[in-house]
Amino acid sequence: xxxxxxEVTAVLDxxxxxxxxxxxxxxxxxxxxxxxRDGAIVLAELSSAAELPxxxxxxxxxxxxxxxxxxxxxxxxxSAGPQSWKNCLxxxxxxxxxxxxxxxxxxxFTEEEAATPSYAFLGVRPCDLRAIAVQDRVLTGGRHAxxxxxxxxxGALLIAAECTAPxxxxxCVSAGGGPAADTGYDxxxxxxxDEDGHRFFARAGSEAGRRLLDxxxxxxxxxxxxVTARTSVDAARDRMGxxxxxxxxxxxxxxxxxxxxxxxxxxxxLTCGNCTMVCPTCFCTTTEEVTDLTGDHSERWQRWDSCFDxxxxxxxxxxxxxxxxxRYRQWLTHKLSTWYDQFGGSGxxxxxxxxxxxxxxIDITEEVAALHxxxxxxxxxxxxxxxxxxxxxxxxxxx
Amino acid sequence: xxxxxxxxxxxxxSPETSDTVTLRLEPVCEALRDFVPGQFAMVHCFGRGEIPxxxxxxxxxxxxxxxxxxxxxxxxxxxxxxVGDVIGLRGPYGTGWELERAYGRDVLVVAGGIGLxxxxxxxxxxxxxxxxxxRVNVLIGARTPDDLxxxxxxxxxxxxxxxxxxxxPDVHWHGDVGVVTQLLxxxxxxxxxxxxxxxxxxxxxxxxxRELHHRGVPRARIRVSLERNMRCATGHCGxxxxxxxxxxxxGPVVGWDQVESLLSVREL
Ligand SMILES: Cc1cc2nc3c(=O)[nH]c(=O)nc-3n(C[C@H](O)[C@H](O)[C@H](O)COP(=O)(O)OP(=O)(O)OC[C@H]3O[C@@H](n4cnc5c(N)ncnc54)[C@H](O)[C@@H]3O)c2cc1C
Ligand code: SF4
Ligand code: SF4
Numbered sequence: 290x291x292x293x294x295x296e297v298t299a300v301l302d303x304x305x306x307x308x309x310x311x312x313x314x315x316x317x318x319x320x321x322x323x324x325x326r327d328g329a330i331v332l333a334e335l336s337s338a339a340e341l342p343x344x345x346x347x348x349x350x351x352x353x354x355x356x357x358x359x360x361x362x363x364x365x366x367x368s369a370g371p372q373s374w375k376n377c378l379x380x381x382x383x384x385x386x387x388x389x390x391x392x393x394x395x396x397x398f399t400e401e402e403a404a405t406p407s408y409a410f411l412g413v414r415p416c417d418l419r420a421i422a423v424q425d426r427v428l429t430g431g432r433h434a435x436x437x438x439x440x441x442x443x444g445a446l447l448i449a450a451e452c453t454a455p456x457x458x459x460x461c462v463s464a465g466g467g468p469a470a471d472t473g474y475d476x477x478x479x480x481x482x483d484e485d486g487h488r489f490f491a492r493a494g495s496e497a498g499r500r501l502l503d504x505x506x507x508x509x510x511x512x513x514x515x516v517t518a519r520t521s522v523d524a525a526r527d528r529m530g531x532x533x534x535x536x537x538x539x540x541x542x543x544x545x546x547x548x549x550x551x552x553x554x555x556x557x558x559l560t561c562g563n564c565t566m567v568c569p570t571c572f573c574t575t576t577e578e579v580t581d582l583t584g585d586h587s588e589r590w591q592r593w594d595s596c597f598d599x600x601x602x603x604x605x606x607x608x609x610x611x612x613x614x615x616r617y618r619q620w621l622t623h624k625l626s627t628w629y630d631q632f633g634g635s636g637x638x639x640x641x642x643x644x645x646x647x648x649x650x651i652d653i654t655e656e657v658a659a660l661h662x663x664x665x666x667x668x669x670x671x672x673x674x675x676x677x678x679x680x681x682x683x684x685x686x687x688x
Numbered sequence: 689x690x691x692x693x694x695x696x697x698x699x700x701x702s703p704e705t706s707d708t709v710t711l712r713l714e715p716v717c718e719a720l721r722d723f724v725p726g727q728f729a730m731v732h733c734f735g736r737g738e739i740p741x742x743x744x745x746x747x748x749x750x751x752x753x754x755x756x757x758x759x760x761x762x763x764x765x766x767x768x769x770x771v772g773d774v775i776g777l778r779g780p781y782g783t784g785w786e787l788e789r790a791y792g793r794d795v796l797v798v799a800g801g802i803g804l805x806x807x808x809x810x811x812x813x814x815x816x817x818x819x820x821x822x823r824v825n826v827l828i829g830a831r832t833p834d835d836l837x838x839x840x841x842x843x844x845x846x847x848x849x850x851x852x853x854x855x856x857p858d859v860h861w862h863g864d865v866g867v868v869t870q871l872l873x874x875x876x877x878x879x880x881x882x883x884x885x886x887x888x889x890x891x892x893x894x895x896x897x898r899e900l901h902h903r904g905v906p907r908a909r910i911r912v913s914l915e916r917n918m919r920c921a922t923g924h925c926g927x928x929x930x931x932x933x934x935x936x937x938x939g940p941v942v943g944w945d946q947v948e949s950l951l952s953v954r955e956l
Contacts, residue, residue, distance in 0.1 A: 388732070390734055394773065396776065575925065576925075594927065603761055609956075615955035619956075630931075
C-alpha cells in the first residue's frame with residue numbers, strides 16, 4: 290500500500306473484488322451492486338462478486354437500452370441502468386407510522402422502527418455519488434430530517450466505480466460533475482483491463498474504506514496501473530455522449546416559463562413519469578392511509594410520486610398543473626433552476642437515465658438546447674415575443 | 689417525513705356554516721410547541737388521512753382550534769368528529785403572519801370565506817394590544833351569507849372598521865354585495881403606513897393584493913397565505929412547490945413581493 294498525499298491506494302485483482310464482497314457480507318452488510326437480469330443491468334443484492342456483469346456493456350440512446358457483450362470482460366463497462374441507489378435509500382414504498390384505536394376511543398401513534406439494513410453499495414458511479422449527496426441535502430439537510438432515509442444512509446458504505454467508458458446518454462461533465470469520484474465515497478475503484486491483466490485501482494476515501502482495504506488481498510499500487518487508471522478516467526471527460534449548453538441554466542429556465550418549446554415537448558411527452566422514477570435525485574412522495582379490516586388499526590405509507598401525475602398538484606378545486614406543458618415545465622425547471630433556490634444546487638447530475646428510459650425518446654439536453662435557442666431568439670425580437678406571450682399570463686381582471 | 693402525530697381530544701365542536709365546523713382541541717397528554725398566528729398543523733383523521741389545516745386559535749389566544757370546511761374525505765371526517773374523539777396533530781409548520789412587523793402601523797385584514805380562520809388569531813392579538821398598532825380594519829367576503837364564518841365573534845370586534853360583503857345575497861341579507869375589495873374605500877388606513885394580511889381563494893388574493901398595491905401599500909407589506917397540495921409539511925414531499933418556494937417551509941404566509949410574478953404564470 291502506498292501513501293501519496295495521505296490518500297491510501299492499492300490494486301486489487303478479481304480475487305480481491307471477490308474477497309471484498311465476502312468480507313462485506315461477513316460483516317452483516319447487504320451488498321447491492323449491478324448484475325444482469327431480464328436483459329438489463331439492474332441493481333440487486335449480490336451474494337458474490339461473480340454476479341457482477343463481467344463482459345457486458347450497454348448501448349444507449351434516447352428511449353433505447355440494449356445489453357451488448359464487451360470483449361475485455363470488464364465488470365463496470367456499463368453506464369446507468371433503470372434503477373439508482375435511491376431504490377434502497379429512499380424506497381418506493383415505506384411505512385411511516387401506524388395508528389391504533391382502543392375500544393375507549395383513545396388513539397396511539399407509533400413511529401415505524403423497521404430494522405435498517407446495513408448496506409454496502411458496490412459500483413456507485415460518480416454521477417450517482419453526487420445524486421446521493423443531492424438527496425442527502427434534500428431529505429436530511431433542512432429543518433426537518435427524514436429519519437428513515439437518514440438511518441439507511443448513515444449505515445451505507447459506498448464503493449464507487451469511476452467511469453472510463455461513458456454511455457451515449459451521459460452528460461455528467463456539463464452537469465458540473467465528471468467521470469472521476471471526487472468525494473463522498475468510502476472506496477473508489479477504477480477498472481483497468483490491458484495486457485498486464487484485469488485489475489482495479491483502489492483509493493480509500495474514508496477511514497472505513499481504509500480499514501476495508503486492509504482486510505482484503507491487495508498489492509500496493511504500481512505506477513503503471515495508477516497512470517492507466519487516471520488517464521482513462523481523464524480521457525472519459527472528453528467522451529461524453531451528450532452535453533447541456535454551457536450557459537447559466539438556472540437563469541435560462543427561470544426566464545423561460547412562457548417559452549413555446551413547452552408546447553412542443555408537451556406534444557411528445559406522455560406524462561408517464563418514467564423520467565422521475567429513474568432519476569436518482571427525484572425525491573417526491575405522496576402518502577396513503579391503509580386500514581385493516583377491524584378499522585381500528587391504520588397505517589401511514591409513503592410512496593414515490595411524480596410531478597407528471599395529475600393528482601400531484603390536486604386541490605379540491607382541481608389540479609394546479611393540468612396541462613402536459615405545465616407538468617414538463619415543472620419537472621425541468623425544478624431540476625435545473627428552482628432546485629438551487631430550494632436546496633442550494635442543481636437537481637441534475639447528468640446520469641442520462643431520463644433520456645434512456647423515456648418511451649417517447651425525449652432528451653433533456655435537446656430540450657434545454659431548444660429553450661436556449663428560443664431564449665436567444667426572443668431576447669433579440671423582444672417586443673414581438675412579449676406580445677405573443679401576453680396570452681400566457683393571467684389577466685388583471687380574471688377571478 | 690418524520691414526526692408522528694400527537695393525540696388531541698376534541699373538547700368542543702361548533703358548526704360555523706352548513707359545511708364548516710370549528711373544533712377546539714386539547715392535547716391528550718404531550719403538547720405541541722406553541723403556534724404563532726398563520727401557522728398550520730397536519731391533522732390526522734383516523735383511517736382517512738392527514739391534511740394541512742391552519743390554526744384558527746392558538747395556545748396564546750384561548751387554546752388550539754381548527755376551523756375545517758368539508759370538501760373531501762379527510763376534511764369531511766374531521767367535520768364529523770364528535771366531542772371526546774381523538775385526532776392527531778403534527779406541527780407547528782410554516783411561516784406566520786408576523787404581525788409584530790406592523791408595530792405602530794395600521795393593520796388591514798382581508799379574508800375570503802374560510803380564509804378568515806387563519807387570520808382570526810392575528811385579529812385577536814392586534815385588538816388585544818391597541819397601544820401597539822394603529823387602526824385595525826377587517827374586511828370579510830364570502831360567496832353567500834351562509835358561507836360567513838365567525839359571525840358570532842366579529843360583530844363584537846372593536847376594530848376601526850369591520851366590513852362584510854357577499855357575492856350572492858339571500859332575502860335576509862341587508863349588507864354589502866360584491867367583491868371584498870370594494871370595501872377598501874370605507875376602511876380607515878394610511879396605505880403607505882399599512883401592513884395588510886390576506887387569505888382566501890387564490891383569485892381573491894390576487895385581486896386584493898393588486899388593488900392594495902395600486903392604492904399604495906408596498907408589496908412587501910402585503911402578506912398573503914397560499915395553499916398548495918401538501919403531503920408531509922416537512923419539505924420532503926415536493927407537492928407544495930410554487931416555483932422556487934416550498935410553501936410548507938417558505939410559506940404558507942409570504943410577501944406579495946415574493947409571489948406576485950409567480951402567481952401571474954398560468955399553472956406554475
Ligand atoms: C397551509 C394550509 C392551510 C389550510 N388551512 C385550512 C383551514 O384552516 N381550514 C380548511 O378547511 N382547509 C384548510 N386548508 C385546505 C385543506 O387542507 C384542504 O381542504 C384539504 O386538504 C382537503 O382534503 P380532503 O381529503 O378533505 O379533500 P380531497 O379533495 O379529497 O383531497 C385529497 C388530498 O389532496 C390534498 N388537498 C386537497 N385540497 C387541498 C388544499 N386546498 N390544500 C392542501 N392540500 C389539499 C390533501 O392532501 C388531501 O388529503 C389549508 C391548506 C393549506 C395548504
Ligand atoms: S434529470 Fe435525467 S440526467 Fe439529470 S439526474 Fe435526473 S435522470 Fe439523470
Ligand atoms: S419526458 Fe418521457 S419519461 Fe418523462 S413523462 Fe414525458 S414521456 Fe414520460
